[in-house]
Amino acid sequence: MAFLPTTRAEMKERGWDCVDFAYVCGDAYVDHSSFGAAIITRLLEAKGFRVGIIAQPDWRRDDSIAVFGKPRLGFLVSAGNMDSMVNHFTVARKRRSRDAYSPGGQMGLRPDRAAIVYGNLIRRTFKDSPIILGGIEASLRRLAHYDYWSDTMRRSILLDSCADLISYGMGEHSIVAIAEALDAGLDIRDITFVDGTVYRADSLESVFDAEVLPAFEELQADRLAYARSFAVQYRESDPVRGKRLVEPYARDGALADAHGERYIYVVQNPPAAPLSTAEMDAVYRLPFERTWHPSYDAAGGVPALSEVEFSLTSSRGCFGECAFCALTFHQGRMVSARSHDALVQEAELLTQLPNFKGYLHDVGGPTADFRAPACERQLERGACANKRCLSPKPCANLRVNHKDYLRLLRRLRTLPGVKKVFVRSGIRFDYVLAEPDGGAAFTRELCEHHVSGQLRVAPEHVSADVLECMGKPPREVYERFAQLFARTNERLGKKQYLVPYLMSSHPGSGLREAIELAEFCRDLGYNPEQVQDFYPTPSTLATVMYATGVDPRTMNPVYVVRDSHEKQLQRALIQYRNPQNRALVREALAAAGREDLIGYDPKCLVQPVGKPEGVRAGGAGGRAGKQAGKQTNAHIGKRQGARVGKQGARADKQVAQAKQQQGAQVGKQGTQVGKQGAQAKPQQGVRTKQQQGVRTKQQQQQQGAIPQGSKSTASSKPAKHGAPRTSSSKRKHPPSR
Numbered sequence: 001m002a003f004l005p006t007t008r009a010e011m012k013e014r015g016w017d018c019v020d021f022a023y024v025c026g027d028a029y030v031d032h033s034s035f036g037a038a039i040i041t042r043l044l045e046a047k048g049f050r051v052g053i054i055a056q057p058d059w060r061r062d063d064s065i066a067v068f069g070k071p072r073l074g075f076l077v078s079a080g081n082m083d084s085m086v087n088h089f090t091v092a093r094k095r096r097s098r099d100a101y102s103p104g105g106q107m108g109l110r111p112d113r114a115a116i117v118y119g120n121l122i123r124r125t126f127k128d129s130p131i132i133l134g135g136i137e138a139s140l141r142r143l144a145h146y147d148y149w150s151d152t153m154r155r156s157i158l159l160d161s162c163a164d165l166i167s168y169g170m171g172e173h174s175i176v177a178i179a180e181a182l183d184a185g186l187d188i189r190d191i192t193f194v195d196g197t198v199y200r201a202d203s204l205e206s207v208f209d210a211e212v213l214p215a216f217e218e219l220q221a222d223r224l225a226y227a228r229s230f231a232v233q234y235r236e237s238d239p240v241r242g243k244r245l246v247e248p249y250a251r252d253g254a255l256a257d258a259h260g261e262r263y264i265y266v267v268q269n270p271p272a273a274p275l276s277t278a279e280m281d282a283v284y285r286l287p288f289e290r291t292w293h294p295s296y297d298a299a300g301g302v303p304a305l306s307e308v309e310f311s312l313t314s315s316r317g318c319f320g321e322c323a324f325c326a327l328t329f330h331q332g333r334m335v336s337a338r339s340h341d342a343l344v345q346e347a348e349l350l351t352q353l354p355n356f357k358g359y360l361h362d363v364g365g366p367t368a369d370f371r372a373p374a375c376e377r378q379l380e381r382g383a384c385a386n387k388r389c390l391s392p393k394p395c396a397n398l399r400v401n402h403k404d405y406l407r408l409l410r411r412l413r414t415l416p417g418v419k420k421v422f423v424r425s426g427i428r429f430d431y432v433l434a435e436p437d438g439g440a441a442f443t444r445e446l447c448e449h450h451v452s453g454q455l456r457v458a459p460e461h462v463s464a465d466v467l468e469c470m471g472k473p474p475r476e477v478y479e480r481f482a483q484l485f486a487r488t489n490e491r492l493g494k495k496q497y498l499v500p501y502l503m504s505s506h507p508g509s510g511l512r513e514a515i516e517l518a519e520f521c522r523d524l525g526y527n528p529e530q531v532q533d534f535y536p537t538p539s540t541l542a543t544v545m546y547a548t549g550v551d552p553r554t555m556n557p558v559y560v561v562r563d564s565h566e567k568q569l570q571r572a573l574i575q576y577r578n579p580q581n582r583a584l585v586r587e588a589l590a591a592a593g594r595e596d597l598i599g600y601d602p603k604c605l606v607q608p609v610g611k612p613e614g615v616r617a618g619g620a621g622g623r624a625g626k627q628a629g630k631q632t633n634a635h636i637g638k639r640q641g642a643r644v645g646k647q648g649a650r651a652d653k654q655v656a657q658a659k660q661q662q663g664a665q666v667g668k669q670g671t672q673v674g675k676q677g678a679q680a681k682p683q684q685g686v687r688t689k690q691q692q693g694v695r696t697k698q699q700q701q702q703q704g705a706i707p708q709g710s711k712s713t714a715s716s717k718p719a720k721h722g723a724p725r726t727s728s729s730k731r732k733h734p735p736s737r
């Protein structure tokens with residue numbers, strides 16, 4: 001099946017005089033089931049609608065969205081697979097240099113706040129064309145929300161984009177219902193009955209069974225009102241028991257309209273029902289080209305495809321409820337899965353592709369080992385409104401079952417042409433441990449067949465308070481899994497590492513908690529190359545904590561880091577071994593009153609005076625000192641182990657002297673500190689691993705950081721294993737577990 005038309009000429013080639021829908025998208029056109037635009041457009045095509053694609057239109061030119069003229073039924077608009085602001089900006093609000101969803105990774109092919117810009121562009125050009133927003137940007141901004149980039153409360157994106165409807169969450173059911181209603185001649189303003197949609201109402205006369213949220217103006221004036229409003233939204237994000245919600249907005253100047261109505265209303269219908277297994281199978285069987293549009297060949301294609309090209313989406317939905325993840329709000333807590341037969345069929349198709357090398361990179365979804373709804377009760381009455389399925393400990397009603405997933409993996413790995421099947425979506429280790437056998441059977445099979453040297457898991461933190469805010473299991477649970485992983489690999493005779501994802505500056509984390517995490521890294525002998533700073537993306541529980549200072553579930557106060565320097569300190573603590581972080585680590589420890597961790601004791605994170613300052617301050621003297629230090633290091637490293645304590649004490653004294661001399665004697669100090677650098681260096685050079693706070697190999701093996709028999713300490717560098725890397729060490733966002 002050919003790509004859908006992207007030009008008027010291609011439309012004419014199909015014998016169409018117009019399209020039914022023009023799909024305007026912020027991403028490049030990639031016809032693959034991992035791209036929301038591809039799913040929706042292929043689905044509409046399968047239902048008999050004529051769809052044209054306008055990918056990454058030049059928003060500065062009105063005619064860029066007039067490629068097909070006026071579509072018969074309307075425009076579908078999506079910012080793309082990611083929120084455009086997350087796509088464009090780092091957590092430090094710095095503009096990124098690369099866009100993986102654009103040809104050649106080129107940045108600048110979509111506007112900031114793309115859904116709003118496209119919506120207004122269309123409205124200017126085609127005044128009465130229906131506009132339906134979809135995609136994650138619209139879904140997570142469907143009601144008033146905190147916007148990190150402007151640090152303000154923003155209105156529903158429905159109002160700012162001039163769109164008529166939002167199709168939120170998983171859009172298959174709602175988009176087909178909308179298309180059929182439009183095709184039947186209904187006015188877009190009368191399509192107010194579709195689950196999974198948001199629409200605008202001028203009065204509440206025809207809105208039934210709705211819960212009214214605080215008005216937008218109230219949310220702007222009182223962030224706690226936002227926390228209360230979000231708690232309701234979050235609770236009602238359930239396809240079984242979710243209610244209709246109404247958010248009032250004062251008319252301009254709070255003036256009443258002709259009928260005395262002071263407000264307009266944004267109405268959110270309950271979430272659409274999740275797809276059944278048969279429906280999911282049908283969707284993923286649509287005739288995707290599985291690649292980018294050929295017009296991008298010259299640019300080298302669309303980088304984001306490589307992440308998913310040889311991966312299988314096996315499930316949707318997540319009952320894990322990590323607070324920093326938007327999945328609960330977008331896909332919901334109800335897990336639905338594709339059948340084994342459908343997945344095997346797709347895998348067979350992949351093995352026929354010319355560039356398939358025998359590796360299936362992933363079989364998963366938001367959480368790889370969730371393959372069914374959490375419990376029977378969830379199917380009948382919806383997920384519990386005030387209880388989480390896994391945190392702080394697995395619910396007694398939770399159905400824990402990895403057998404189905406294992407059966408699937410077994411079938412896939414025995415397919416002709418398949419050398420290896422990896423799992424990189426992430427597994428919930430607390431769910432694994434909840435198995436009656438403590439997760440032994442699943443972990444054994446996982447380690448034996450589906451780990452490519454490293455298994456990345458997401459404990460995210462170790463502080464009890466932070467984990468509670470995150471909705472993650474206690475630290476002991478991770479440690480139990482780490483031990484299980486280490487034991488299992490030892491028995492299998494495999495050298496495989498467990499790499500923990502860690503997050504800094506999450507709500508609930510102050511310096512004290514960050515130090516606790518740094519000490520965890522120290523004890524584990526783990527030096528994370530990448531640390532994810534908490535990123536307040538729209539409509540997560542954690543973002544609402546960040547915006548309001550309270551946990552919306554309890555309204556209890558939560559410590560929140562907003563200051564960029566404190567964020568820097570927290571991140572530096574976790575990566576305290578990096579030489580460039582030493583000054584920040586000392587500052588953080590001093591600020592937290594933890595000077596006991598500054599010194600030469602094996603438990604210390606940093607030495608009192610960092611070499612960099614000594615070297616810098618010392619100028620030529622410092623360089624000479626550094627050189628001398630190197631020579632002495634080599635010398636001592638060979639034969640002076642016994643003198644460590646003595647030298648350490650001497651260095652302490654010298655450092656103390658250097659501190660006293662700081663201030664007026666800067667010029668002189670340069671040389672002195674340089675000398676001290678030379679003298680202090682031997683102390684650094686001769687510290688044993690234990691003195692440096694690095695655990696012994698045996699200790700690491702016990703905790704799963706390295707397998708038995710390995711000569712390496714744990715590292716976040718991907719292991720060489722003869723197979724492709726399962727992923728880059730850089731963490732994808734948003735985090736999904």
Ligand code: SF4
Nearest residue numbers: 375384388389395397
């Ligand atoms: S009963 Fe337990 S497993 Fe089921 S939805 Fe509620 S919290 Fe989740």
